[in-house]
Amino acid sequence: MSDPITSPTNPQIKELVRLRDRRHRDRSGAFVVEGYRAVSRAVDANIELERLYISPDLFLGPNEDQLIDRVAGAGTPVIEVAVEPFRKAAYRDRPEGLLAVARQFDTTFDSLALPTDPLVLVVEAIEKPGNLGTMLRTADAAGCAAVIVCDPTTDPFNPNVVRASTGMLFVVPLAVVSTEETIRWLRERAITTFATTPEAETLHTDAALTGGVAIVVGTEQYGLSDSWLDGADHRIRIPMAGTADSLNAAMAAGITLFEAVRQRDAGRLPDSDSTGM
Amino acid sequence: MSDPITSPTNPQIKELVRLRDRRHRDRSGAFVVEGYRAVSRAVDANIELERLYISPDLFLGPNEDQLIDRVAGAGTPVIEVAVEPFRKAAYRDRPEGLLAVARQFDTTFDSLALPTDPLVLVVEAIEKPGNLGTMLRTADAAGCAAVIVCDPTTDPFNPNVVRASTGMLFVVPLAVVSTEETIRWLRERAITTFATTPEAETLHTDAALTGGVAIVVGTEQYGLSDSWLDGADHRIRIPMAGTADSLNAAMAAGITLFEAVRQRDAGRLPDSDSTGM
Incomplete structure (x- = not known):
């Protein structure tokens, strides 16, 4: 391990702070993964880590050493940082002493490999990173084959996306593309599109x-664009009481x-684990 | 209207800042409502406003004057504030020039009047104000007769609850009480309780x-307490894929x-507005 970083003005600390800025992330092709859960999930998902910064005085649990050994064993440099500069680099209020710099991964359609009859989530023009992160987490829980993000104003490597996704950013197949491309791509694959809109x-x-289905969700403020409202196969709405x-x-x-999920599971044989109430 | 406030050190500005602190809210019995949407919904819901602070240079739309007239017409003092001190008092990054101080309202069981066969949401030990606000907003959309918050570590008058609830804090009947009281209260009313837990x-x-139902949700980190896991009538889980x-x-x-909502609506006659797909 190299010498510990003790100064908050160390160039590596400054670089970590700069990675909060989207332009710098876009230019460098890197992003930050923070905390035990997110770093472990990045490692599990074979996300390429460039460096791991650790501040052992901030560790919360007994498992950090094992994770560090895994990262170091894969040849990733591990750099120790004193508490003060680590706090400056960390995005969270209560940092957990683990902060990785990762390479941004492919988010073109090439990164998607759909199974038969996939369930896909399409999100248009999303602004709030926390909402995108929550959607990735929820899409994972629902067993989505892919999340397609159309024309977003936030990038998926924003630290709040990583955090709110609880690391599912590394797990759920993700494409960040245009609405026009998405409509064409889904149509070519005979996936039925359902635009969610209060006007449905x-x-x-x-x-x-059931079958190959894409659920399309717009922004809270403006809803879906006309491209989706006109281009989707169906429109649906959630009842508002x-x-x-x-x-x-x-x-x-x-x-x-x-x-x-409910409709799709209803078509399957009952799970041997489940019992009636 | 009294003289405008021009100094960021004005005692009223300091008081607004102090109301971000829970102890000060608890002591004063007041809380802050910020932005056009939340203030209008507070007025619609007859929430008692003590004062309305306005900063016309920050107004976003054409409807502010009408809202101010309604508030002033009800006898509430309206105080103009220059942009700089207003920004200091405001909780949001992009303040909209409207900030009311409201009286905290009753959150005991006395504030609840349940219809026949109510749908109730019970939340235990919630920590994150944004989550509580989102739950209130969602409970409104689902037509819940009440939200009962048991032993929370956040208070419902936290500015992030007000914001994330999009003003539904003023609309959804709300009680903040103990788990023990809630179990007893629901049992006395023959409302069936469903504890949500991954172990179900x-x-x-x-x-x-269907019928009188309470859905009980715990914290993300620790789930529900044993009181709920043992005390609820049934346990249910959402499938995780x-x-x-x-x-x-x-x-x-x-x-x-x-x-x-789906199960309850399925028991009703089809809506004349709805058509098949």
């Missing part, structure tokens, strides 16, 4: 969400995805 | 969520609530 007549629970006129965008995605 | 055998979609072992707590609440 059909409830999400009345639509047949209350005063508010909308759900959080990630929530709308999750509710629709798990309705698809 | 029954899927949420296989449980009968992916790598991650859990959903965001608000997401788990929303997915379960909207499964209840």
Whole structure:
């Protein structure tokens, strides 16, 4: 291991801070992965790590050493950092003493390999990194074969995406592409598209969400673009019983995805683990 | 209208900043409502406003004057604030020039009046204000008769709860009470309780969520307490298809609530507005 970093003005600390900035991430092709859970999941998913920074005085649990050994064993440089400069580099209020710099991975359609009858989540023009992260986490739980992000104003390597996804950014197959390309790509694969919009007549629970299906969700503020509203095969809506006129965008995605899960599971044989109530 | 506030060190600005602190909120019995949407919804819901601070240079839309007239017409003092001190008082990064101080309202069981066969959301030990706010917003959309928050570490008057709830904090009947009281209170009303836990055998979609039903959700990190796991009538789980072992707590609440909505709507006559696909 090289000498520990003790100064908050060390160039490597400054570089870590700069990686919070999207332009710098885009230029360098790198991004930051922070905390035990996210770093382990990046390692499990074979994400290429350039460097791992550790600050042992901040470790929370007994498993950090094993994770560090795995990373070092794969040839990744491990650099010790004193608490003060580590806090400066860390994005979280309560840093856990682990911070990796990773290479950005391919997010073109080439990175997707769909199974038969996939369940796909499509998200358009998303702005809030926390919402994108929550959607990735939820898509993983719903067994989505892919998440396609169309024309976003946030990039998937934003530290808040990494955090809110609880590392599922490294697990769920992801493409970041344009709406036009996505409509064409899904059509070529005969995947039925369902645009979610409050103006739809059909409830999400009345639509047949089995087979190859893409659920398309827009932004909270502006909804879906006309390209999707006109280009999707069907429009569906979640029923609203209350005063508010909308759900959080990630929530709308999750509710629709798990309705698809319900319909798809209903077509299968009962699981031997499950019992009636 | 009194003289405008021009200094960031004005005592009223300092008081607004102090209201971010829970102890000060608890002592004063007041809380802050920020932005056009939240202030309008507070007014619509007859929340008692003590004062309204306005900074017209920050207004975003054409409707602010009408809202100010409504507030002033009800006898609430309206105080103009220059941009600099307003920015200091505001909680948001991009303040909208409207900030009200409101009286905290009753959150005991006395504030709840349940209809027949209510759908209730119970949340235990919640920590993250944003999650509580999202749950209130989602509970409104699902038509919940009440949200009961048991033994929280956040208070519902936290500015992030107000914000994430998009004002539904003022709309959804809310009680903040203890787990023990809640179990007793629901039992007395013959409301069936469903504890959501990954250890349950029954899927949420296989449980009968019609009639008087309370969905009980715990924290992401620790789940539900033994009081709920042992005290609830049934345990249910959302199926997990992916790598991650859990959903965001608000997401788990929303997915379960909207499964209840589906089952409850299925028992009704079809809506004349809805058409098949």
